[in-house]
Amino acid sequence: MSSRREFLTTSGALIVSFSAARIAGPLGLAAQAAGPYPDPDFRQLDSWIVIHEDNTATFFVGKTDCGQCTGTAFRQMMADELDIAYDKTTCVMGSTHNTVDQGGSGGSDAIQTDGWPMRRVAAEARRVLLDMAGTHFGVPADALTVSAAVVSVKADPSKRVTYGELIGGKKFHVALTGANIDATTGAAKVKPVQELKIVGQSPQRYDIPAKVNGTQKWAVGVKPAGLLHARNVKPPVAGATLASIDESSVQKLPGFVKVVSKGNYVAVVCEREEQAINAARQLKVKWDKPATAALPASEDLFKYMRGAAPTSSSNPIVVGNPDPAFASAAKVVEADYDIPFQGHTAIGPAHATADPSNGQLTVYSNDMKSYGMRNGIATFLKIPRDQVRVVWMEGPQGYGRTAADDAGFEAAYLAKELGRPVRVQWMRNEETAWDTKAPAFACTLRGGLDAQGNLVAFDYLARAADYNHLGYNEADTVLIAQLMGTRRAKPASGSAAAPSEMYAIPNRRMAMHVVSLPLVWETPVRTGNLRDPNGPQSTFASESFIDELAAAANADPVAFRLKLLTASTADDSGFKRARSIAVVKAAAELYGWDTRPSPRPRQSGNILTGRGIAYAFRGQTVVAEIAEVEVNRATGRVWVKRLVCAHDCGLVINPEGLKRTIECGMLHSISRALYEEVQFDTEKVTSVDWVSSPTLTHADAPAKIDVVLVNGDPNPGRPDLPHYGAGETVCKPMLAAVANAIFDATGVRLRRVPFRDARVLAALKAARV
Amino acid sequence: MSTITLKVNGASHTVEVEPATPLLYVLRNDLGLEGPRFGCGLGQCGACTVIINGVATRSCVTPTSAVKSEVTTLEGLSAGGRLHPLQQAWIDEQVPQCGFCQNGQIMTAKALLDRNPHPTDAQIREGMARTLCRCMTYYRVQAAIKRVAGGRV
Numbered sequence: 001m002s003s004r005r006e007f008l009t010t011s012g013a014l015i016v017s018f019s020a021a022r023i024a025g026p027l028g029l030a031a032q033a034a035g036p037y038p039d040p041d042f043r044q045l046d047s048w049i050v051i052h053e054d055n056t057a058t059f060f061v062g063k064t065d066c067g068q069c070t071g072t073a074f075r076q077m078m079a080d081e082l083d084i085a086y087d088k089t090t091c092v093m094g095s096t097h098n099t100v101d102q103g104g105s106g107g108s109d110a111i112q113t114d115g116w117p118m119r120r121v122a123a124e125a126r127r128v129l130l131d132m133a134g135t136h137f138g139v140p141a142d143a144l145t146v147s148a149a150v151v152s153v154k155a156d157p158s159k160r161v162t163y164g165e166l167i168g169g170k171k172f173h174v175a176l177t178g179a180n181i182d183a184t185t186g187a188a189k190v191k192p193v194q195e196l197k198i199v200g201q202s203p204q205r206y207d208i209p210a211k212v213n214g215t216q217k218w219a220v221g222v223k224p225a226g227l228l229h230a231r232n233v234k235p236p237v238a239g240a241t242l243a244s245i246d247e248s249s250v251q252k253l254p255g256f257v258k259v260v261s262k263g264n265y266v267a268v269v270c271e272r273e274e275q276a277i278n279a280a281r282q283l284k285v286k287w288d289k290p291a292t293a294a295l296p297a298s299e300d301l302f303k304y305m306r307g308a309a310p311t312s313s314s315n316p317i318v319v320g321n322p323d324p325a326f327a328s329a330a331k332v333v334e335a336d337y338d339i340p341f342q343g344h345t346a347i348g349p350a351h352a353t354a355d356p357s358n359g360q361l362t363v364y365s366n367d368m369k370s371y372g373m374r375n376g377i378a379t380f381l382k383i384p385r386d387q388v389r390v391v392w393m394e395g396p397q398g399y400g401r402t403a404a405d406d407a408g409f410e411a412a413y414l415a416k417e418l419g420r421p422v423r424v425q426w427m428r429n430e431e432t433a434w435d436t437k438a439p440a441f442a443c444t445l446r447g448g449l450d451a452q453g454n455l456v457a458f459d460y461l462a463r464a465a466d467y468n469h470l471g472y473n474e475a476d477t478v479l480i481a482q483l484m485g486t487r488r489a490k491p492a493s494g495s496a497a498a499p500s501e502m503y504a505i506p507n508r509r510m511a512m513h514v515v516s517l518p519l520v521w522e523t524p525v526r527t528g529n530l531r532d533p534n535g536p537q538s539t540f541a542s543e544s545f546i547d548e549l550a551a552a553a554n555a556d557p558v559a560f561r562l563k564l565l566t567a568s569t570a571d572d573s574g575f576k577r578a579r580s581i582a583v584v585k586a587a588a589e590l591y592g593w594d595t596r597p598s599p600r601p602r603q604s605g606n607i608l609t610g611r612g613i614a615y616a617f618r619g620q621t622v623v624a625e626i627a628e629v630e631v632n633r634a635t636g637r638v639w640v641k642r643l644v645c646a647h648d649c650g651l652v653i654n655p656e657g658l659k660r661t662i663e664c665g666m667l668h669s670i671s672r673a674l675y676e677e678v679q680f681d682t683e684k685v686t687s688v689d690w691v692s693s694p695t696l697t698h699a700d701a702p703a704k705i706d707v708v709l710v711n712g713d714p715n716p717g718r719p720d721l722p723h724y725g726a727g728e729t730v731c732k733p734m735l736a737a738v739a740n741a742i743f744d745a746t747g748v749r750l751r752r753v754p755f756r757d758a759r760v761l762a763a764l765k766a767a768r769v
Numbered sequence: 770m771s772t773i774t775l776k777v778n779g780a781s782h783t784v785e786v787e788p789a790t791p792l793l794y795v796l797r798n799d800l801g802l803e804g805p806r807f808g809c810g811l812g813q814c815g816a817c818t819v820i821i822n823g824v825a826t827r828s829c830v831t832p833t834s835a836v837k838s839e840v841t842t843l844e845g846l847s848a849g850g851r852l853h854p855l856q857q858a859w860i861d862e863q864v865p866q867c868g869f870c871q872n873g874q875i876m877t878a879k880a881l882l883d884r885n886p887h888p889t890d891a892q893i894r895e896g897m898a899r900t901l902c903r904c905m906t907y908y909r910v911q912a913a914i915k916r917v918a919g920g921r922v
Contacts, residue, residue, distance in 0.1 A: 067866035067904060204863060211868030212859040212875060213852060214804035214844035221803045254770070254787065273798055274790045277810075347808050347816060347903040348869045396869040397904045428809040656863060660909065664866050667905030690813040690901060698897035701907035703890075 035360035037097040037389040042181045045128070045174040047100055048121040049082070055149050055164030056088045061118055062102030062181070063110050064094040064368045065207065066398050068727055069657025070110040072205045076653050077115050077723075080198040081122035081190060084149040084163065087203075094392030096374040100181055104369035105398070106472070106529075108725035111653060112619065115723055117184040121176065124186025128174050132166045192719030193651060202656035207394070219393035220348060222364040224355040224421040228257055229273040230414050231280035233266040234430055235483070236287055237683035238294035238523035242266065246284040253279050260417055264522060265483035267414060269422065277427070293682040294519035301465070302338045302752075305442040310513035311467045312493045320507035325457035329448030333552050336444050337541035338752045339735075341437040341465070341678040344530055345693060348396030349431035350403035353423040354415035361388045363412055366395020367404040369472045376405075376473035377412045380481065388412075399668075399728075401472050401528030403435040406479040413480060432693045433685035434479070436528030437678055439466035439494065443541035448507075453553030455503070455564060460510040462538060466494030467516035470528040482522050491520050494527065497534030499542030500617040500732070502577045503564035524685045525678065532618060532728035536669055536735050540753060543614035543736030547598065548749060556595045557613055557740065558588045575714065579622050579648050582712025584615055586646035587624035590708050598740070599747040606633045608769075609641075612740025614733035620724040621649040622712070625666060625733045629741040633769060636761025640670050640738060643702050645730060648710040651723040659707045662730050666705070669734030671696035675754050694756075773833055777802070778845030788834035793817045795833050796842060804843025804872045808901075815873035815900035825880035843872045846879065854922040855879055858913040861922065866904035873900045878914050887918050 040047040040060070050058045059078045065071040071091045079086045094104060102114045126146065133151035134141040137159055145154050152160040162168075178184040193199075210216035235242075242264045250256055250268060255275035260267045268283055270276040296304035326332060352365045361383065367373050370390040378385040390408070398404055407424050414422040426434075441464050448457035468491030470477050476488040496512035517525060550560035565581050587593075591611070600610055608631045615624040628642035645662055652658055675694045679687045687693035713721060735753060742760070743749050748767045750760065774783045777800060784799045791810070796802045796819070805828050808816030812830040819828045820841040828840075846853040852860075855875050865871045874897070881888060881896040888896060893914050902910070916922050 067868055204860065207868070208860055208863060208865055211865045211871055212843075212856045213847045214802070214842065214872070216803070216868065218803060218806075218869070220806065221797065223798070272786075272794070274787065274794045345903065346869075347814060347867075347901060348806060349808075394868065397867040425807065428811060428813075660863055660866070660906075663908055664905045667907065668903075671905060689811055690809060695901060695903065696905060696907070697899070697901060698907045698911065699894045701894065701911055705908055 034358045035389065036386040037360070038386050040098060040100050042100040042184050043176045043178065045121060045125060045172040045176055045186065049125045051163050051167045053164050053168030055162040055168065057082060057084055057163070059089060059091045059118070060099045061091060061093050061114070062100045062104070062371065063114055064104045064370060064392050066105055066368055067207065068661045069205050069654050071207060072203060072657060073111055073653040074115070074118055076198045076201070076203065078118050078122040080196045081119045082126050083146045086198050088149060094370050095390065096371055097389040101371040102181055104371055106369060108618065108727040108729065110725070111723045112725035113182055117178070117182060119190045120185045120188070123188040123190050124174065124176065125172065127186065127188035128172055129163050129166055133161055136161055136166065193721050194719055199651070199653050200655070202654050205657060216394060219353070219364050219366040219395045220351050222353045222393070224353070224357065227353070227421045227423055228269050228271060228418060229276040230267045230269045230422050230424045231276045232410065232424070232426065232430060233268060233280050233283055233285055234434060235264055235522065237289055238525070239290035239519045240264065240287040243286040243288050249284040250279045250282055253282065258418065259283065260414060263484040265480050267410065269414060269418060273425070289683065290519065292518065294523055295517060295525055295680050295682050297681050298340065298677070298679045301340065301440060302442045305440065305463050305465055305515050308515040310463070311516045312514045314496070314512045316509055316511040317498060318509045319505070322457050322459060322507045322509040325507035326446070326448045329457055330451040331449045331552060332446065333548055334444070334446045335545060335548055335751055336442070337544060339441045339537040339540055340753060341440045341525060342530065342672050342676045343432065343437050343678050343693070344399065344402045344435045345432050345695065346396040346398070346402060346435070349426040349428055350407035350435070351423065351425040352404065352408040352411040353421060354411035355421040356415045356419060357421070359387070361412060361415065363388070363390045363408050364393055365390055365404060365408045366393055366398060367408055367473070368398040372473035373405065373408045376475045376478065377409055380409055380475035380478070381412060381416055399531035400533065401436050401470055403431060405473045409478045409480050429688040432688050434524040436470055436526055436530070438530035438533060438537070439464045439469070439527045441496065441534070441537035441541065443538070445541055445545040447545065447549045449549065449553050453555055455505055455549055457507040458505045460499060460542060462496040462541070463513045463515050464494065464496035464534065465517060466496065466514050466527050467491055468520035468526065469494035470526055487521060495534065497538040499538050500535065501542065501615060502573055502580045502617065503546070504567035505564065525680060531668065532731045535616065535618060535728065535732035536672060539614065539616045539732040540735035540739065543616065543733055544739045544751065547612065547736070547740040547743065551598055554597050556597055558584060558593055559595060561613070561615065576617065576622070578714050579712035580615065580617070583622050583624040583646040583648050583710050584613070586708050586710045587613065587626050587644050590646065590706055591626045591644040593626070598744040600744055608633055608745040610741045610743070610745025612737045612742070612744055614736035614740060616729065616732040618725070618729035618732060620722070621726060621729040623647045623729050623733060625730065625737045627734070627737040627741045629738060629745055631742055631745045631760065633764060636757040636759070636764060638674055638738070638742060638755055638760055639700065641703050643705045645707045646710050647707060647726070647730065648712045649724040649726040650711070650713065651721045652709050653723060655709055658709065658726055661727055662707050663705050665727060665730040666734050667696060669731045670700070670738060673735040673738040673753060673755060674700065675756060677754050771834065775833070775836060776839040778842060778848060786833055789832045791829050792819070792831045792833050792836055792840070793828040796828060802842050802844055806869060806872055808870065814870070815877055816870050818873040818876040818900070820876055820880055823880060823883055825877045843876060846875070853879070854917045855882070855913065858916040858922045862909050862913040862916060864906050864909040864913050866906055870900070870902045874902065874910050878910070882914070882917060
């Protein structure tokens with residue numbers, strides 16, 4: 001029996017349950033449920049919305065919120081369709097036993113895709129409640145009006161009844177239709193944009209107070225009775241094979257419980273956390289190194305990637321006739337761009353707690369794809385799905401396929417082995433070295449300009465080190481499955497991305513290849529999705545190169561882009577091109593862009609300033625970003641002093657929440673531009689802490705960030721204006737915007753990420769700046 | 770194992786632990802305080818920060834036996850149910866994303882402002898520079914500190 005049903009049938013506890021949901025999130029509910037855990041039926045309205053006797057509502061949605069305002073936005077959208085005040089609602093998210101499987105987070109699709117069934121089911125609840133009120137008053141539903149969850153008779157407003165009085169504490173028993181969860185719908189239609197009142201406002205995020213007053217319950221803090229603490233003992237080098245374990249090295253340590261090992265997976269379990277840390281450090285393990293080098297050293301990576309035979313190649317995307325166009329071009333420009341592996345490197349290393357009580361398995365995790373974790377763990381441990389649930393709770397940032405996946409499986413395995421609740425916590429060196437990485441890219445670009453400076457030919461060639469790209473929560477690719485030897489045989493093919501601008505270039509070719517590292521299993525250099533998986537890499541290359549072409553044409557970078565966006569083409573991209581022009585112009589105007597070619601005239605003094613623009617699409621969301629930098633000629637330090645972003649994601653649900661997400665996403669990419677690189681020798685990752693793996697800090701924060709939310713739709717007032725995704729798009733153009741600004745300031749073009757002080761200083765010196 | 774008495778947020782607690790146990794694990798696992806969090810165990814990131822004798826202290830590298838004065842954690846800032854001005858500023862400015870590091874941000878900012886109630890922008894950057902945030906909320910953290918320093922809470 002699910003906990004949601006429990007509090008539906010236990011009417012005396014309604015208010016208590018409601019408060020628990022508000023304060024403690026899923027844990028307050030989860031503690032009551034003993035399983036099994038059948039899937040909530042998405043075709044039942046009761047799976048989505050509960051109206052309480054006190055005329056409040058709880059929404060149950062199958063998404064997770066990584067601190068980017070999505071939960072608040074869901075409440076706004078659903079409250080608007082239901083006609084209830086925002087502050088009379090709560091939202092329960094992400095736990096597999098009491099919410100339908102909307103996939104958790106991913107692809108910045110929360111608002112864009114999942115917002116639609118949420119709006120439709122809320123509209124359906126409103127329709128059903130109006131019908132009930134009609135029966136109550138003996139009038140047709142269209143004789144009624146509703147405001148703030150109170151239905152009244154239009155002709156006699158003294159006749160009124162609340163939603164809570166109509167159904168509070170009882171079930172709707174209303175069936176929904178739809179081939180899948182995304183298509184879930186009732187009979188009611190959603191409101192036109194013009195009738196939405198809560199959407200477009202900026203209620204404060206409901207999750208913030210507990211995060212600043214210390215009352216937030218986190219996945220990392222769950223402590224079921226009898227909890228044990230585990231630490232992994234990872235292979236010291238990639239591809240190492242376990243030879244032997246000397247258990248006597250830890251057996252006499254205080255609190256020691258067990259060494260668990262299978263294949264090359266090793267963990268130590270103790271009663272207390274500090275005991276497990278100590279025991280894992282002291283355990284004597286002998287490993288055999290692989291016969292051949294697992295990795296090219298990171299300083300040789302790009303040479304290796306350019307020389308490796310591709311494991312797969314996508315069919316080139318070709319427009320026009322690039323080769324003849326290059327042959328007749330007045331000027332041809334070519335450049336290579338290199339982007340290293342970059343990690344998630346979460347501020348809190350991966351963790352999970354699994355509890356095998358009652359013959360069921362409950363996993364407490366911050367993994368953004370809790371539903372996939374549940375399915376994967378059931379498969380991995382060969383136990384029925386309905387005996388497994390994942391309770392999603394808050395945790396450190398999860399922007400894609402993080403090691404939270406791996407830790408969840410490890411905790412589940414250990415809990416099953418020991419028959420007691422087990423908490424797995426990766427240490428900092430494990431997280432930084434072994435977390436999944438965004439693939440490295442080696443790109444070669446070529447452009448042809450005619451005598452008037454028009455871009456007539458464009459060639460993009462990308463090679464991504466992405467063979468064996470890991471999916472989410474796969475029972476046969478998670479790290480423990482690899483180490484235990486139960487992995488699949490064939491690696492995933494991986495992918496490389498094409499640029500996503502809308503430039504009208506008459507002759508264009510884009511070719512993408514995937515290459516493999518020598519070792520792809522049981523290695524810390526493993527790839528998985530990181531916040532727009534390939535966008536920052538491909539856009540760094542393409543939007544840097546457009547800037548190089550503008551400079552070669554002696555054209556202003558904004559004007560050069562606008563010319564490419566207004567050029568006539570035969571393709572059917574007018575809608576996207578119009579919205580591209582809108583954001584580029586809005587960003588330039590907000591920044592106060594002065595039209596001139598880059599670089600700016602040579603400056604005196606040690607601080608050189610410059611500005612750069614870049615723009616990109618992701619799905620239907622389009623952004624233009626401008627970075628203003630100060631480059632210190634004496635030290636090579638780059639400071640992004642000012643940022644401007646023009647952002648169009650269609651209908652905006654919560655403008656202030658969106659702005660915070662945009663700001664932080666841009667800064668994440670500035671960190672990738674200036675600092676982040678996973679370094680390794682031929683057998684192991686050498687980036688293992690915050691010294692060897694530097695990140696952006698407070699010292700780097702811009703002095704000013706301006707964000708303008710644009711509606712560039714050619715028909716901006718349309719009643720069906722869609723809400724597109726936000727979050728990842730802003731990560732794409734930032735690396736190029738920074739590189740373009742450095743070029744504007746110094747005349748030096750940086751084509752290798754990251755732009756740490758020493759690299760910048762060397763480039764300035766080489767160019768005699 | 771040793772018996773160690775700690776004063777935390779105004780209350781005394783006695784725990785039985787190895788003397789070298791980092792204070793972080795005692796606070797989290799024995800006293801049930803979830804404000805300070807494990808981020809690196811190396812004193813590099815600041816997620817575990819508590820205040821001892823007015824100093825922002827990294828509890829992940831502080832042996833419990835070395836603690837001789839009262840410990841204040843994030844929970845202790847709002848004792849009595851009244852938010853500290855910094856906590857209110859964090860809400861007003863809508864600072865956190867995931868929020869995991871924000872304990873360290875707030876506690877480090879408190880020690881900074883207690884020492885220097887009206888820091889310059891440069892002093893805020895310098896004072897906060899070793900407290901990391903991987904959601905990159907730095908811009909809003911600094912705005913919230915400036916709200917408090919400027920008396921705007």
